[in-house]
Amino acid sequence: MSLFVAAARLQIGQIFSDRDYTIELVRAPLLAVVFLALVRQADRPDLLANALLAPILMALFGMALSISGEIVDADRWMGLLEPTIATPVPFPRLVLHRIVTTTLVSLIIAVEVCLVSIAGFGIVPVVHHPWMFAVVAVLTLAAMVGWSLLMSALFVATRTARTFQNTLSYPFMLLGGVFVPVDQLPGWMQPVGRLVFLSWSSDLLRDAMAAPPVTSVAARTGMVVLLGAAGLGLGLLLLRRVLRRVRATGTLGLR
Amino acid sequence: MTAVEAIALTRIYHQKGRPDVTALAGLDLTVAEGEVHGLLGPNGAGKSTFMRILATVLLPTSGSARVLGHDVVADHTQVRRQLAVVFGGDRGLYPRLSARHNLRYWAALYRLDGRTAARRADELLTEMGLADRADDRVETYSTGMRQRLHLARGLIADPRVLLLDEPTNGLDPVAAHQLRGIIRGLADSGRTVLLATHDMAEAEAVCDRVTMINHGRVIATEAPRQLARWITTCERVDADGAGEEVLARIKELPGVGEVTSDGDGSVSIAVDSRETAGLVLQRLLDSGVTSVRTAMPSLEEVYLHLLREEAR
Amino acid sequence: MIDVADPRVDTATPSLVGSGPLAAVKAGARAMWWASRTGLADFSIIFTVWTWLFGWGLRILAQVLFYLVIGSLLGPGQGEYLMIGNTVCLMAVHSLLASASLTWERQNGTLPLLVASPTPPALVLIGRSLFWIPDGLVCAMAAFVILGPVAGVHFTAAALGWTALLLVLTGVSCYGLGCFLGSLMLVVPDLRNVVGNGMVTVLMILCGVNFPPATLGPVAHAVSAYLPLTHGLTAIRMTLDAGGASAAVGRQALLEIAVGSVWLVLAVVALQVLARRSRRDGRALFQQ
Numbered sequence: 001m002s003l004f005v006a007a008a009r010l011q012i013g014q015i016f017s018d019r020d021y022t023i024e025l026v027r028a029p030l031l032a033v034v035f036l037a038l039v040r041q042a043d044r045p046d047l048l049a050n051a052l053l054a055p056i057l058m059a060l061f062g063m064a065l066s067i068s069g070e071i072v073d074a075d076r077w078m079g080l081l082e083p084t085i086a087t088p089v090p091f092p093r094l095v096l097h098r099i100v101t102t103t104l105v106s107l108i109i110a111v112e113v114c115l116v117s118i119a120g121f122g123i124v125p126v127v128h129h130p131w132m133f134a135v136v137a138v139l140t141l142a143a144m145v146g147w148s149l150l151m152s153a154l155f156v157a158t159r160t161a162r163t164f165q166n167t168l169s170y171p172f173m174l175l176g177g178v179f180v181p182v183d184q185l186p187g188w189m190q191p192v193g194r195l196v197f198l199s200w201s202s203d204l205l206r207d208a209m210a211a212p213p214v215t216s217v218a219a220r221t222g223m224v225v226l227l228g229a230a231g232l233g234l235g236l237l238l239l240r241r242v243l244r245r246v247r248a249t250g251t252l253g254l255r
Numbered sequence: 256m257t258a259v260e261a262i263a264l265t266r267i268y269h270q271k272g273r274p275d276v277t278a279l280a281g282l283d284l285t286v287a288e289g290e291v292h293g294l295l296g297p298n299g300a301g302k303s304t305f306m307r308i309l310a311t312v313l314l315p316t317s318g319s320a321r322v323l324g325h326d327v328v329a330d331h332t333q334v335r336r337q338l339a340v341v342f343g344g345d346r347g348l349y350p351r352l353s354a355r356h357n358l359r360y361w362a363a364l365y366r367l368d369g370r371t372a373a374r375r376a377d378e379l380l381t382e383m384g385l386a387d388r389a390d391d392r393v394e395t396y397s398t399g400m401r402q403r404l405h406l407a408r409g410l411i412a413d414p415r416v417l418l419l420d421e422p423t424n425g426l427d428p429v430a431a432h433q434l435r436g437i438i439r440g441l442a443d444s445g446r447t448v449l450l451a452t453h454d455m456a457e458a459e460a461v462c463d464r465v466t467m468i469n470h471g472r473v474i475a476t477e478a479p480r481q482l483a484r485w486i487t488t489c490e491r492v493d494a495d496g497a498g499e500e501v502l503a504r505i506k507e508l509p510g511v512g513e514v515t516s517d518g519d520g521s522v523s524i525a526v527d528s529r530e531t532a533g534l535v536l537q538r539l540l541d542s543g544v545t546s547v548r549t550a551m552p553s554l555e556e557v558y559l560h561l562l563r564e565e566a567r
Numbered sequence: 568m569i570d571v572a573d574p575r576v577d578t579a580t581p582s583l584v585g586s587g588p589l590a591a592v593k594a595g596a597r598a599m600w601w602a603s604r605t606g607l608a609d610f611s612i613i614f615t616v617w618t619w620l621f622g623w624g625l626r627i628l629a630q631v632l633f634y635l636v637i638g639s640l641l642g643p644g645q646g647e648y649l650m651i652g653n654t655v656c657l658m659a660v661h662s663l664l665a666s667a668s669l670t671w672e673r674q675n676g677t678l679p680l681l682v683a684s685p686t687p688p689a690l691v692l693i694g695r696s697l698f699w700i701p702d703g704l705v706c707a708m709a710a711f712v713i714l715g716p717v718a719g720v721h722f723t724a725a726a727l728g729w730t731a732l733l734l735v736l737t738g739v740s741c742y743g744l745g746c747f748l749g750s751l752m753l754v755v756p757d758l759r760n761v762v763g764n765g766m767v768t769v770l771m772i773l774c775g776v777n778f779p780p781a782t783l784g785p786v787a788h789a790v791s792a793y794l795p796l797t798h799g800l801t802a803i804r805m806t807l808d809a810g811g812a813s814a815a816v817g818r819q820a821l822l823e824i825a826v827g828s829v830w831l832v833l834a835v836v837a838l839q840v841l842a843r844r845s846r847r848d849g850r851a852l853f854q855q
Binding site: 033041 | 618622623625626630632633636640641642757764768769777779783
């Protein structure tokens, strides 16, 4: 069995056997109701794209944080980290495969939100620039994988998974501009927000859904790629460092 | 061929704000291929640290270790292909997945192709008596079943060297006996097994040779029966119903060592020669004690004796 | 010294001096007090001062700010509306954590022991998670004080004082729902976090947190009247608007108390039913 298939089967088994991992699948459609009702009640049809994309991006990040982020740490407290390191396969590659699987599974949420919009509010999502939207979506998912790897390594290195999982969610959503574009946040938040790949992704995805032509596509897409690659690079570096530390100092015990 | 070789293996743990801990202090050990080799020692003796170094998940501070000729540091990739490590207890399996799913996953990590992985998983599940529960979640398994599944996981890639870290820990006597039978069968198939255990009976029953370690060093390496001879060249004398008066007279005999009473009337008398054993037996029979026997010290007695000697 | 001939002394249960309803109430209160102290010990394991401040506290403020800026984008007055709604909703967020923390008793393996004790398990289980209410109150008040100015609103001391009281009332009312859900989760503990998180979001939809309850139609509006948070939030909005309490606020507060009481009674009943069932079939609460 190829390593990716084995890792994917494991990760899918893990996601759907642990009820906690399905929280975002339950919460996202409910949040979609909140945002769509808000926009309708405020009579702001121009914010429909915001209302549709926000719950999807929030859930994508939520799953990255709560599932992908604890892949390595969960294996550690299950006593599986060292047996896995002791196998011939490169550990970082295995972790990446599992993160990619989680990210792909989280696309279910996009389907859920669309269903809520259509069945609950009679609104059929329209994407005026579908190819642009597809490209940005793929790059966003790739960037999410990169940052998930960074979180995974960080959580196991610092043993602070629970703290970070609680802390990072809403600050990231705010700075990521998932509903309110970053350039409409208070001034001091904007430069910080621009370091979060989600802020570029969410702007591009909203623009791709809107009718007017999308401007500065290359530059903005490039930022998603750059920030995603930075997350991936830092994540790989940190994970390798964690592995070296495991072997050098024995800080992650057999028991 | 030598399956496992450690030369002056040392491992020091550095801890911030606390003194360094020396887990291995120049350990020398050789295990021949096809041997079942026991590692005995109290908690903190260095057994787990040694296993981790061999499994390539921990680097030594100094010295060297080789598995089937490959250095565990420089050639760790080669080592990982030929060695598997199995832990006791409840850790080391994905509890919410089935046994079959766990095995298929680990087979992929050991780079087995799909068909081989499926065949090996089926074979091992049958061998371990888990075939009819193969598709149940591991979290529904008893401790004995989990331990057999751990073993199956370790064997999935048919490794030439198997490290077992207290595999019967927490098992009831029946389950432990069953597992020991399986372990003995592994060696019969030509595999090398290194077994860390507290269980003296297990070490005596299963191991070809036993190494006693403490404070990160080897105290003794011998076949279990040979180790007993370390304490005494002859037997000890056990008797039931010997009174205090006859024991006092026996203690005066030259060549009589420790006399231990169980409190239920049984007594154990260590002797240094066959002649002394004869004298002791005579005294016992003269005093009317007829329930007497001679025996070699058990591995537990050897173990405790060696630890006491080492502490002195 | 206890005189066992004294008819007031119950020698069958030597821990109880005296008998009658007052003694039973005292014993129950004592049990709840110790249960809440145990819960507080749990709380101190979950959080240190630093992780509470910079982990939980910051995340809570960010959550309210997230909705505040959405409101600002939507239009005039919306920022304030969402800020107040999501701040009061923090009481629900905290109180509904009881739906998960109630199951810790099962994970600890102490449920059978509780059922075997003379004290009704409901008292202990309900007392166990009370620590969430003061936690929620501190978070909510901090959000009002820090984020009120961000929303362009300045509250008077009197208004904040009444708000604090109403927040406690709302928190206790939501706690009743949390305990009811927690009692159900004792049987299916795997679902505790999904149910807790899901219910918070349902309250956000139905109870006037982000938009008036009538927005989603008459059925949703009718349902909201029977959920905790709805009336408490209405009372708080009135108080902050008016700068103080009024008869209308009092009516909403009473409605909140009534709703919360019903959920609390449901929680007690559910726990007693489960305890009886467990004694009968050996399963329910006793399975690990």
